[in-house]
Amino acid sequence: METGSGGPAEVGAGVRRIVVCADDFGMNTAINDGVIALAHAGRLSAVACLSHAPSFRQDAPRLRQADVDTGVHLNFTEALGESGLYLPLPRLIACAYAHVLDAGRITRQIDRQLDAFESAMGRAPDFIDGHQHVHQLPQIRSALLAVVARRYTGKGPWLRCTVPGRLDGLPEALRRKARIIGALGAGAFARAAGAAGLRTNRRLLGVYDFQGGAQAYDGLLKLWLRNACDGDLLMCHPALPAAGGRGMAAQRGAEYQVLSGPGLAEWLLRNRLRIARYAANRDAD
Numbered sequence: 001m002e003t004g005s006g007g008p009a010e011v012g013a014g015v016r017r018i019v020v021c022a023d024d025f026g027m028n029t030a031i032n033d034g035v036i037a038l039a040h041a042g043r044l045s046a047v048a049c050l051s052h053a054p055s056f057r058q059d060a061p062r063l064r065q066a067d068v069d070t071g072v073h074l075n076f077t078e079a080l081g082e083s084g085l086y087l088p089l090p091r092l093i094a095c096a097y098a099h100v101l102d103a104g105r106i107t108r109q110i111d112r113q114l115d116a117f118e119s120a121m122g123r124a125p126d127f128i129d130g131h132q133h134v135h136q137l138p139q140i141r142s143a144l145l146a147v148v149a150r151r152y153t154g155k156g157p158w159l160r161c162t163v164p165g166r167l168d169g170l171p172e173a174l175r176r177k178a179r180i181i182g183a184l185g186a187g188a189f190a191r192a193a194g195a196a197g198l199r200t201n202r203r204l205l206g207v208y209d210f211q212g213g214a215q216a217y218d219g220l221l222k223l224w225l226r227n228a229c230d231g232d233l234l235m236c237h238p239a240l241p242a243a244g245g246r247g248m249a250a251q252r253g254a255e256y257q258v259l260s261g262p263g264l265a266e267w268l269l270r271n272r273l274r275i276a277r278y279a280a281n282r283d284a285d
Helices: 029-040 056-064 091-097 103-121 129-136 140-151 172-183 186-196 213-227 248-259 265-268 278-284
Strands: 016-025 046-049 069-074 126-128 231-234 273-275
Touching: 016 029, 016 056, 016 069, 016 103, 029 056, 046 056, 046 126, 046 186, 046 265, 069 103, 069 213, 091 129, 103 140, 103 248, 103 278, 126 140, 129 140, 129 186, 140 186, 213 248, 265 273, 273 278
Parallel strands: 016 046, 016 231, 016 273, 046 069, 069 126
Antiparallel strands: none
16 A cells, blocks of 8 residues: 555545654653653654653653654754764755765764664664754765665665655745755655665655744644645654743644644544554555
8 A cells, every 4th residue: 555655545535644743752851741642642643752862761661652653863963962973954964965974973873873762662663764854964864774774674664755745825935944955855865765665754744934833833734734645744843831931942832732732633634634653554555
């Protein structure tokens, strides 16, 4: 049951399946608590984990109980207290495209983060993607595919493709941001993954500027769901709202407020969508 590059298959007449993936699990307890609550409420189908982050290991047992795909959110931009190859995103992009990153350090860092995930979760990841989409960059993508081929035989983990989904109705600035993310390596990554026999989601939804509070996110979520096609992935970054939260922390709380609210079920029904695990559908193929 394949669609596009092997995403979740269509269920019933006209019903489409999408993956809703929460990123950054492990960064802090507010994120962990919010993600786990949404997972148990059926509002998520995948969770991307910063496996070296401070609170990942302590909350991994709770995450294991959730009916979601769990994966590694490869990180090369935020050290989070760990030594390694971590650079500001613009510098990492420039170095990757100039092919001046240390290939050995890249491989070792990928292995460490996969090891940390497997140690805490007791199994291989269902999928692998990248914090700030670094997994698709030159050098990193080739190292990742080599590590996957070495570590995982048979059906390997699925991978996140960042080719933009439909952008109808979105503000031009957000359309541009989605296209820039895709232009940084989505096509090359998808081709390389396909050549390696690995599958990806169809396209990516959920790109925005992390501003505007719950009202703005509510409006964007309705557009993303209206634009969603079978096999797409909607990324999100929720956390339990914190009193006095500002900036990104406040916006994470706003995402949680919208995703946990009663409107989501109505919007899914109206758009004939179902939130689905990718790995479960892959195993049924």
